[in-house]
Structure formats: structure tokens, C-alpha cells
Amino acid sequence: MRITDYELFHAAPRWLFLKVTTSDGTVGWGEPVVEGRAKTVEAAVEELFESYLLGEDPTRIEDHWQAMYRGGFYRGGPVLMSAIAGVDQALWDIKGQTLGAPVYELLGGPARDRVRVYQWIGGDRPDDVGEAATEKVEAGFTALKMNATPEMRRVDNPKAVEEAVERIAAVREAVGDEVDIGVDFHGRVSKPMAKQLVAALEPYDPFFVEEPVLPEHNDALPEVAAKTTTPIATGERMYSRWDFKEVFEQGSVDVIQPDLSHAGGITEVNKIASMAEAYDVALAPHCPLGPVALASCVQVDAAAPNALIQEQSLDIHYNEGSDVLDYLEDPSVFEYEDGYVDLPEGPGLGIDVDEDAVRAADEPDWHNPVWRHEDGGVAEW
Numbered sequence: 001m002r003i004t005d006y007e008l009f010h011a012a013p014r015w016l017f018l019k020v021t022t023s024d025g026t027v028g029w030g031e032p033v034v035e036g037r038a039k040t041v042e043a044a045v046e047e048l049f050e051s052y053l054l055g056e057d058p059t060r061i062e063d064h065w066q067a068m069y070r071g072g073f074y075r076g077g078p079v080l081m082s083a084i085a086g087v088d089q090a091l092w093d094i095k096g097q098t099l100g101a102p103v104y105e106l107l108g109g110p111a112r113d114r115v116r117v118y119q120w121i122g123g124d125r126p127d128d129v130g131e132a133a134t135e136k137v138e139a140g141f142t143a144l145k146m147n148a149t150p151e152m153r154r155v156d157n158p159k160a161v162e163e164a165v166e167r168i169a170a171v172r173e174a175v176g177d178e179v180d181i182g183v184d185f186h187g188r189v190s191k192p193m194a195k196q197l198v199a200a201l202e203p204y205d206p207f208f209v210e211e212p213v214l215p216e217h218n219d220a221l222p223e224v225a226a227k228t229t230t231p232i233a234t235g236e237r238m239y240s241r242w243d244f245k246e247v248f249e250q251g252s253v254d255v256i257q258p259d260l261s262h263a264g265g266i267t268e269v270n271k272i273a274s275m276a277e278a279y280d281v282a283l284a285p286h287c288p289l290g291p292v293a294l295a296s297c298v299q300v301d302a303a304a305p306n307a308l309i310q311e312q313s314l315d316i317h318y319n320e321g322s323d324v325l326d327y328l329e330d331p332s333v334f335e336y337e338d339g340y341v342d343l344p345e346g347p348g349l350g351i352d353v354d355e356d357a358v359r360a361a362d363e364p365d366w367h368n369p370v371w372r373h374e375d376g377g378v379a380e381w
């Protein structure tokens, strides 16, 4: 069996799908994308196929991963690692179908029967997060995630901290003590403000505090972690085992959030998960993406003993109005009950991508806004 063809599809709201075809007619799907940089990743995927993958045996996944990563001399970063991730997902999808097994069976078999999921609430500047939280809990979710703050000055005033506290207090008040509330700092916060905020939010018992500082400032994590008992999470902007090495060694992170479409795919995130297990760190894959990315996450969560919970963006209609389920023949594969999704039973990634829906999808033009402070300087989004 050989890789004979590939096709890339841009699809609303902000996704890029990869279809890989083999000489025996098997089709595998991947989702190689960086939010807001779909065209850049598309070019990287095309280069991988044209310079190397076409004509290769799709079942040699590890070897192809090594060739794509190490063979190019320059390596790492969001664009190249997302391109590899999408290819890797499609190769696992093909391999699973060839062997008639879900990917998690090929990773050692299920380490759990179902996977807990959490749901995003509020926009970037949530006013009424309490109500949004109640709606999601009524819809069956037992874990939520919200942004902590809009943009913050490097050193901000007590009111800015108070507003963040009021927002999480409103959610805790609305949902009670049995619902988990993750709080995403989104890398918006400087180190001094992160230290203040983690302490101020602690009375509301966040499930975790995410990206309390930008990943380029991961060396500041121990100082931030020292200010709280709240678990510290990070990883959506880290792309390989080598990127995660430092946070494992320094011991201040409790939850890692590699993205199956950004951090080298199933092959790499499965290894990152094993590294994390050795450091007593939980896995909670990042996934504000589409159905192929989510399916890849669930496959790794199923097999990883230290998987804690899965992010997913069902029912999130960004600006453009498309949902994870719009691109599937059988959307019931992602139905959740009591805040859990069942393990998919189908071979490969366990989803049937609706190719007509993918072809008919609107071309997205999604880029995150550039935020600015009151003085006109660029702020973190």
C-alpha cells in the first residue's frame, strides 16, 4: 500500500482538513491547522507531500514522523509541528482501518471506558458568565472553562483583579461545588499580575489555572505556582517532547495541555503523555478545533492512564456558525452523557467525515483580533 494522493480543505469556522488516499483506496483524515494560520500550515503540508510522502508506505508512521521532523534539519514550532500533526492523524486513521481497530487499541488498548469532557463558557470578555455556566451545566457538562481576564496592564490596579475575582465568583455561585471550573489566563497576564491573580482566585477553587504566563516565560512558573495550591496547567503553545522537558523537570505544572493538531499528532502527544506520567502530571489535551482533532484527542485520552479531561468545542459557534458535528456522517460519536463521551468503536479515528459537507463548507477567514492597550501598545489576545 502506498500514499497516492492528498487534498486539503479550508472549512468554517477556522479549520483545515486533510484527506489522504492510498493505493488500495483507503482514506484517512487529519486536521493540520493553527488557528488563524490555516494557509501557512497548508503550504507546509503540501511541501511534506510533494517532497517526501507521496509514494511512501502509510503504515510506517514512526519512521515518517522521524523523517518529517528530523529529516528537514529545521524543526519544531507551531507551523511545522501542526503540519506533521495532521499527516500523523491521517496515517493513524489509515493504519487503524487497515487493521480493523480503533487507534487506542493500537496504543495498548483502553485505559478507561469513557472520557470526561469540559466546555468553554463566555466569550473573551464575558459579562454574564454565571448564566452561561448554568446553561452548560443544564446541558449536561460537569466541567467548564472560562477566561480569567480581558487584556491586563503589566502592572494593573486592584479593580482589574477584583473584576476577575467577581467573574469566577459568579460562576462558582451559579454552579456550586460539584462542577469544575478551569480558568484560562490565555498568556494575557504578566508575571507580577499572575502571582496576584492565582492567589486571589484560589478561594473559588479553580480546577486549574491555564497559561498563567506565556509559554516563553515558563521559567516563571515555579514562582507563580508558589503563590497557590490551585493546579497549574499549560501546553497549548508547546509543540514537542523537547518543549515540555523543562516544565516536567521544574515540577511546577500539574496538568499539561498539548494539542493533537499542534504538537506532532497522535504519535508525539502519546509520548508526551507518557513523559508526564513519569512526573505525576495529568494530560488534558487542548482542542478548540474540529472533529478530526477531537477524535484524535479521544483516541489518546482513551489509552493514556494519566488523561484527566478533554477540551472540546461542541456547541461553540464561533463567529461563522459551524460546529464540530456539522462535518460528520454520524455525529452521535461525540454525544456526551453526564459530562463524558464514550470511546468510539469504529476503526482508525472512529469518525466518518462527511466529505460533501467539508467540500461545501464556507472558506474561513478567521484571524484573531490584535488587541491594544489604552496607550496604543499591542496587548496579548
Ligand SMILES: O=C(O)[C@@H](O)[C@H](O)[C@H](O)CO
Residues within 6 Å of the ligand: 035, 184, 186, 236, 286, 287, 288, 311
Ligand atoms: O484554551 C483554549 O481553548 C484557548 O486558549 C484557545 O486555544 C485560544 O483561544 C486559541 O484558539
Ligand SMILES: [Mg+2]
Residues within 6 Å of the ligand: 184, 186, 210, 211, 236
Ligand atoms: Mg487556552
